[in-house]
Amino acid sequence: MALSLFSGGLDSILAAKLIQNQGLDVIGIHFFSPFFGNVEKTSCWEQEYNIDILPIYIGEEYFEIIKNPRYGYGKGLNPCIDCKIYMLKRAKQLMPLFKAKFIITGEVVGQRPMSQRKDSMNTIIRESNTKDILLRPLCAKNLPPTKVEEQGIVDRSKLLDLQGRSRKKQLELAKKFNIKKIPTPAGGCLLTDPEMARRFKPIIDNKLNLTSEDFLFAKYGRQFWSDKYWLIVGRNHRENLELLKLAKESDFVFKLSNIPGPIGIGRSENSSWPNELILSAAKVIISYSKAKESLTPVKIQVCKKAVVDELEILPDRERPSLWRGPI
Ligand code: SF4
Known part of the structure; x- marks a missing residue:
């Protein structure tokens, strides 16, 4: 039995198939x-590729990695x-449960600039403490034999020697399977x-003690920051609904009273906001509505913990400079 890190990408499928094909x-x-x-796809993958899949959610401890990765980021915020290392450690913990003898991944030497360089791949093995149990079937022949190959559990001659970024051989193999x-x-x-x-x-730069829900929140709307205060303004009806769904009790919810417009959510670790900031947040929201050029005050509701205040605000010609954004 082998446990396979299965992302749903082609390489992870092929790695699993190569080992399955050896009768394991x-x-x-x-x-x-x-x-x-993509947890919704697991049953599809099981049928399509004939591989049993165990989905595992990784949450708060993973956010600590994102905030402060030991080996840095790739081009984005990807601490690959x-x-x-984290995923392999978790997979290793699961081995006794399944009586698994080894772990496989779909890594290919030289395919990704950060995590699939030979030196990084060695670091990953060392730090996850998987030297004797990690097999990379797609490029195994470019690497020293692993214990499972030496013991004859896996036939090394049927493993591959892929390297580099070309996908040609993977596509040929996909056809074969x-x-x-x-x-x-x-x-x-x-x-x-x-x-x-x-x-x-900004969530990371501001060192906010936030959680997975906050990262989810950052996927939506126009993002504004004022020091450690965070304002999100919906871009369309769908986003407005999503934002309302994700809003916490401690958030400020801004909503125009009599005219359609975006929902705004204000979040911070500080439960109270200076009045000046609330006013300028309301002005940001108005600036994305039809009322942005109104010559008379616009009514906007500011709700928090079921307490609703209604403000009347004359829109500014300029977007309030207290806020940095939209990001
Ligand atoms: S951070 Fe890197 S290794 Fe982890 S899932 Fe994203 S791309 Fe893959």
Whole structure:
């Protein structure tokens, strides 16, 4: 039995199939978080690729890694080396439960600039303490033989020697395994997306003691920051509804009283906001509504913990400078 880090990307599927093809059982461990993974797809994958999959949510402890990765970030906010180490450690803990003898990944030497360089791959093995149990079937022949190969549990001659960024051989192999649905490369990790990285970064820079829900929040709307105060303004009806769903009891909710317009959510560790900041947040929200050029005061509700205040505000011609954004 092998446990496989199964992202749902083509390489993870092929790695699992190569080992299954040797008559060994494989269970795919699908880690998912607000940034990556697709738990809804697991039963589809099980049927499509004939691989049992165990989805595992990774939450708060993973956010600590994002905030302060030992091996730094890739192009976005992706702490790939720390992330791989973390996933392997978690998979290793699961081995006794499944009586698994080893772990496999779909890594390919030289495919990704950060985590799949040879030196990084060695770091990942060392730090996750998986030297004797980690097999990378797609590029095993470019690496020293592992214990499971030496013991004859896995036939090394049937493993591959892929390297580099080309996907050609993977696509040929997919054909051989009769894989019809080819997933898009990269797997869609939001942390690698520069736009998302820009949105997540102030949360980290401001060293806020926030949680997974806060990172989820950063996916939506226009983001504004004023020191450690955070304002999110919906861009459309769907986002307004999402923001209302995600709002916490301690948040400020801004809503125009008599005219349609965006929902604004104000969040901070500080439960109280200076009046000046509340006023300028309300002005930001008005500036994205039809009332932005009104010559008479506009009514806007500011709600917190079921207490509703209604303010009357004359819109500014300029967006209030107290807020940095939109991000
Ligand atoms: S791309 Fe995302 S999920 Fe993949 S290793 Fe990097 S941080 Fe982790």
